[in-house]
Each structure stands twice: as structure tokens, then as C-alpha cells.
Amino acid sequence: MQKYIMSGLFFTACIVAIVLMFTLPGKDQVAEEAKPSMPEVVLDAASAETVVTANCITCHGDQLQGGVGPNLQKVGSEMTPEEIYSLVSKGKAIMPSFKGKLKEEEIANVAQWLAAKK
Ligand code: HEC
Incomplete structure (x- = not known):
């Protein structure tokens, strides 16, 4: 019985890990946000x-x-x-x-x- 609980927990942890993998910002995204974004202006x-x-x-x-x-x-x-x-x-x-x-x-x-x- 305990075996099933353990594998159930493991399975749940895997699902959570996969979901996080897709929802947390990736490295590229973080680097992108660290760069100051230039406001749009008309050249004066x-x-x-x-x-x-x-x-x-x-x-x-x-x-x-x-x-x-x-x-x-x-x-x-x-x-x-x-x-x-x-x-x-x-x-x-x-x-x-x-x-x-x-x-x-x-x-x-x-x-x-x-x-x-x-
Ligand atoms: C205290 C002196 C100083 C002041 C004031 C200064 N700069 Fe600089 N600037 C430098 C130095 C030194 C570098 C070279 C930095 C390096 O690459 O190590 C540089 C590099 C640059 C570069 C890159 C040039 C290249 O070919 O790599 C730009 C663009 C620039 N400055 C624009 C400006 C602008 C615009 C201002 C005013 C808002 C300004 N700087 C004020 C000293 C200054």
C-alpha cells in the first residue's frame, strides 16, 4: 500500500515540475527583462x-x-x-x-x- 502512496507522490511531483518548467520565466526571458527597454520618442x-x-x-x-x-x-x-x-x-x-x-x-x-x- 505504501508503495502506491509513494509512487503517487512521485508522480504528482513530476507533474508539478513539468508545469513549473513551462510557467517560470526562462533564462532568456529574465535577461530580456534586465535590459532597460527604451521608451519610444520622436527624435528632437x-x-x-x-x-x-x-x-x-x-x-x-x-x-x-x-x-x-x-x-x-x-x-x-x-x-x-x-x-x-x-x-x-x-x-x-x-x-x-x-x-x-x-x-x-x-x-x-x-x-x-x-x-x-x-
Ligand atoms: C566622465 C566622462 C564621461 C561622460 C560625462 C560621458 N561619457 Fe560616454 N563614455 C566615457 C568613457 C570613458 C567611455 C568608454 C567606456 C568603455 O568602453 O570602457 C564612454 C563610452 C560611451 C559610448 C560608447 C562609445 C563606443 O564607441 O563604445 C557612448 C555611446 C557614450 N559614451 C555616450 C555618452 C553620452 C550620450 C553621454 C552624456 C549623456 C556621455 N557618454 C557622458 C566617458 C564619459
Whole structure:
């Protein structure tokens, strides 16, 4: 009798495991959610230039020619707007994170403006 109870429990545990396998988010999904998603904005070049002048040219140069940070004059041929958005939000090495300092929409606008530089 106990044998049947045990195998019944085992069977139930298997069902639960299978259900969880399909309902819990997979690794890919978790990685996707960790990436900041870029808000949709209509490119406003004038506002992008203002934000860049105030926040970025100290390191990237007044013509974006580079300095402490790399040259950004052709950054659009290497990075997508989403990649730039993510990098500017999170920061990288000595480049500070701008999340909280700039609005998400401002970062997205700057990302699109820079991504158009090819
Ligand atoms: C304190 C200096 C500093 C400031 C301020 C700064 N950056 Fe940077 N930035 C860097 C450095 C250094 C790197 C290179 C990081 C690395 O790859 O190690 C970088 C990298 C980048 C890159 C990637 C370039 C590439 O070719 O890999 C982008 C895009 C960028 N910055 C945009 C911006 C924007 C937009 C701003 C203003 C909102 C900004 N940065 C402000 C220092 C700075």
C-alpha cells in the first residue's frame, strides 16, 4: 500500500515540475527583462544637442571628437539606439550612469540622435 502512496507522490511531483518548467520565466526571458527597454520618442535634435552639451561633451569633446571618452562622431555605425540607451542608462567604466540624472525620454532621444551619426 505504501508503495502506491509513494509512487503517487512521485508522480504528482513530476507533474508539478513539468508545469513549473513551462510557467517560470526562462533564462532568456529574465535577461530580456534586465535590459532597460527604451521608451519610444520622436527624435528632437535640438533637445538632444542641449542634453549632450550639458552632460557629455566634457568627456566626449565639443564636436564629439573624443577626449576622456571615445569619439562619438560615427557611433551610429557601431551601435543601435537601444545599445546606446542601455549604455548611457547604466554607465560603463568611468562613464557615469545617467539613469535618474536624465529622464528616460531624454536618454532615448539622445540615443536616437547619436545612432543617426554614421
Ligand atoms: C566622465 C566622462 C564621461 C561622460 C560625462 C560621458 N561619457 Fe560616454 N563614455 C566615457 C568613457 C570613458 C567611455 C568608454 C567606456 C568603455 O568602453 O570602457 C564612454 C563610452 C560611451 C559610448 C560608447 C562609445 C563606443 O564607441 O563604445 C557612448 C555611446 C557614450 N559614451 C555616450 C555618452 C553620452 C550620450 C553621454 C552624456 C549623456 C556621455 N557618454 C557622458 C566617458 C564619459
